Amino acid sequence: MTAAARYAGTRVQRVEDTRLLTGRGVFVDDVVRPGMLHAHFVRSPMARGRIRSIDASAALALDGVHAVYTAEDLNPGVREHWYSLIGRNVPDTPRPPLAEGEVRFVGDPVALVVAVDRYVAEDAAELVVVDYEPLTPVVSYVSATESEELVHEAYPRNVAGTLGGRPAEDLAGTFAGAAYDVQETIHQQAYSAVPMETRGLIAEYSAPTREMTIWASTQSPHEVRLFCSRLLGLPEHHVRVVMRDTGGGFGQKAVPQREDMCVMLAALRLPVALKWIEDRQENLSSAGQGRHEHGAARMAFDDDGRILAAAIEHVQDAGAYPVPWPVQTAMVVGLLFPGPYRVPEATFTCTSVFSNTNARAAYRGPWQFETLSREMLLDIAARRMGMDPIELRRKNLLRRDEMPVANPNGMPYDDVTPLETFEHALDLLDYEAFRAEQERARAEGRYLGVGTSTYIEPTTTGMGFLGTEGATIRIEPSGKVNVYVAGGSSGNSLETTVVQLTADALGVDMADVSTIQGDTAITPFGGGTGGSRSGSMIAGAVAETASVLRERLLAIAAHRLEAAVEDLELVGGQAVVRGTPGSGISVAEIADLAYFDTGKLPPGVPPGLEASGRHKGQAPMIWANATHVCTCEVDVETGMVTLLRYIVSEDCGPMINPNVVEGQIAGGTVQGIGGALFEQGVYDEDGNPLTTTFVDYLLPTSTEVPTIEYGHVETPGPGPGGYKGVGEGGAIGAPPAVVNAVADALAPFGVTLTRLPVTPASVVALVQAARDGGPA
Known part of the structure; x- marks a missing residue:
């Protein structure tokens, strides 16, 4: 039996508010690793130019500088760099980690400086001498298709791609015969996501075990894991991504970008963790518009x-x-x-x-x-x-x-x-x-x-990478509940959502439910936030998983109370006989039986109270x-x-x-x-x-x-x-x-x-x- 909802649909206080509003959140820049080094990018000062040479000797001579990497160093390390979000068969556009041969916008990353701290890295970046041959840029996309200059040689007329519907001539008669044919060209300007927290990444590679651990400001930790695995040619289970709090994503942090690729590639060459945190100027000029x-x-x-x-x-x-x-x-x-x-x-x-x-x-x-x-x-x-x-x-x-x-x-x-x-x-x-x-x-x-x-x-969407979502629910021996989901919360209160839904599904108090999210080592695979999917998909994953535990809880309670399962309901942290107050057994008591007194479990009911489930979204x-x-x-x-x-x-x-x-x-x-x-x-x-x-x-x-x-x-x-x-x-x-x-x-x-x-x-x-x- 399913208990009536107590929490879903109500204005309960967000469970993450206390942590975030008291400054106890943990963001990427709060993470410190032993001996950690810091990264800063040398970026192009011009919109388009040919890279003639890069001289990093003065930067390398600066005390505290560990390395300066260029495209020659990092780019050959790329194995694959397609996104699960859209699949391997999409004809994707170029995406080198560092600029190769030519820079293509102001802010294009040309070299990566690694130093003992951010300040030394920034100073060293100023000492890297890049000799550019200026080229005529294609600044206006409106006139780009008529330009003789090409942003990428492989794309004639600067067209990345065109898709369309019915031939326009099919509708010509309808427009010609209409009482009113209204036409106007609407122009929308460029603007940016401007998250409170800029992009950031820490990558720590263990050469003996070939394991990479990444702390990321991301909307999708499992996407980062899959991407890193493909990029570096590492087994998927050798990559762990940890996402804690994220100060806004809005799509900008849905997938790894070129700077993230550079940090992952550079980490393979370093004996300690490498941290990169973007400043606001970089975010507005280079993080995407x-x-x-x-x-x-x-x-x-x-x-x-x-x-x-x-x-x-x-x-x-x-x-x-x-x-x-x-x-x-x-x-x-x-x-x-x-x-x-x-x-x-x-x-x-x-x-x-x-x-x-x-x-x-x-x-x-x-x-x-x-x-x-x-x-x-x-x-x-x-x-x-x-x-x-x-x-x-x-x-x-x-x-x-x-x-x-x-x-x-x-x-x-x-x-x-x-x-x-x-x-x-x-x-x-x-x-x-x-x-x-x-x-x-x-x-x-x-x-x-x-x-x-x-x-x-x-x-x-119920299709592709975003089409499924998993959950694991564990009722601990104490009767408290932990819920594991992929996460990706970046201001959309997935913690509160999961706790509300799980408390209702198991008939327990919200105070007795906690959620663990954002760590790919312990959470089931999920698509993260994007496409307005999280509420519905997580609700499905929780429902699929909780139904298994609910049946087990009721079976154990019915056996203990010598009652029919159909006469019981889960409410207030207890399994009770419907209409008979005080006749129940608490979830904590059921958990004690499930873990420590398994001989008293009914036939066919396994010990323990843990289940995993997966929801497939509505197609399309x-x-x-x-x-x-x-x-x-x-x-x-x-x-x-x-x-x-x-x-x-x-x-x-x-x-x-x-x-x-x-x-x-x-x-x-x-x-x-x-x-x-x-x-x-x-x-x-x-x-x-x-x-x-x-x-x-x-x-x-x-x-x-x-x-x-x-x-x-x-x-x-x-x-x-x-x-x-x-x-x-x-x-x-x-x-x-x-x-x-x-x-x-x-x-x-x-x-x-x-x-x-x-x-x-x-x-x-x-x-x-x-x-x-x-x-x-």
Whole structure:
């Protein structure tokens, strides 16, 4: 029998908070190993150049320097370097550990200095003399396909890859015959994950045993283990990865990057551990950037505003060394462009283009451009048709009772509530009241706006590396419970989630459950965090495993109490006869029998209380959805945008812990607000990054972000507990909601917003152009 849930669905305090909020967390930089050496990279000062020679003699002469490694030293040591996340058969892009022959962006690692401490390593790096022959860089991905210069010789026109849907001519007649054919090119700037903790790695190799131990700031310790095993040609069981606390990942730490490869390779040559910790400037210039793309978005409508067809020609900046293969994610932009709307026909092309800039890396909702471009285009279309953007969406949004349905690109939606969450968010706002307030404000010379964004999000894939998750549960002789899962928690409260779910599954108190995560030597294989998978996948793994122990607990209790198993339930740390208080036996007593008095166990029940299980995710994925609503005021003289209210109505199924769900929504939403209004990675015409400190790279703070209001629509998904993913939605939905709010505020001027970020300068320029009668 399964006890009724006591903890799942409740706002229990996060079990990791005490450790983290009192400064007792353990991050990579807190780890110290005997005799440990420190690494620092010599990085390219130019966007593109040929390496003529490297002279490390002065650096090697500096007291405390152990070694200086170049590509000649480290790169030949690479055996394989493909990612489990995407598989060995993907036509991945180049990824040498250190620059070979040519540097391809400012910050490209050219040499690795190893010294007794970080300070000596940095000083030594300044003494390494690299003779470069400057070459013409390809700075703009937009014009890269027409450039005579190539970032990588093996890729003509600088195209990393192109994927597409139906031939565009298939839809030509639909667009030609539509009452409205709305087209616009939307541009999104580059911005970064900016985790609180930068990247870091410690690698310690034991030559006698051929064993490598790695402490990593990662979202996926088992991915790091597999990657290291392949990279170095070590047996998988000779690699141990330990991940403790991680100060944010957001996709940037999903897979090892080139610097991680260098540290692993260098560790083979050293008698002690090697530590590398990235500084903030390196993080902003070399750790990978997200977004930076544009798309020619197009929709056809009938004369009543119903969508007839949708198409997008999407192009994204892959940078010099994208991680992982960018073409796959780009294709998701095209596949999901129809979104949560009734769209009869659609097509797309998605192209990834190399440039001599920071690599493209996964960033929270890496396919987010499909929502940004579609939702901005819908607002533009509504204004051109003389229709309220809300009414346009109401005519076209899918409803719960229409499920299941496949979008025209073949994506099989189910268990989602696009129209329902949309209406819920508008009710929370009181949309009609806002419009009345907006009219009054405009009469006073103030410009208020409201914007919405509705999206459907793929979560919890049941395929490939991310398709399964394991758990081991051990009830100790004391009756206390330890749960072992792969982990990868980087702010998403996997510790709390596991403890809640396990306590419910075994009918014990949360205080009696602990979880061990992030150590590949003792935890079962798992995919880590990514793809909004963790909640549902861990729930499945815990349920599979706990069911075995629950049956064993009840069998032992029934034998001891001389009762039928079906008459018992597990509750409050006891197996009790249903309806008979005080008639039970505690889990601790059962554990004592299972370990120490095995002669009293019922026939067929093995001694001990430990089990392992594995959950296979839902194929191809579980869908979640949400609507974001933002209101703002725009000062048209200064261009200042002030956010007034921010509402998110989310359907991620039943919530394991509403506090955690809302924390995930809030974090992603703030990142999305940053992308809409503040954050931007900028390069000059020579490919020099201009935003490598927080003086130039602007982040939203608590003074710019309004209180986020939450609404929840709970439609169970097909997976365990009905849980869906929620990790990436905030970052997907926020940018178009904010931009649409600003566009709505500026609607009286007839301006059209097509470029992010919406800065004060861009607002003033648009308004001034409109006042002058020029193009807006």
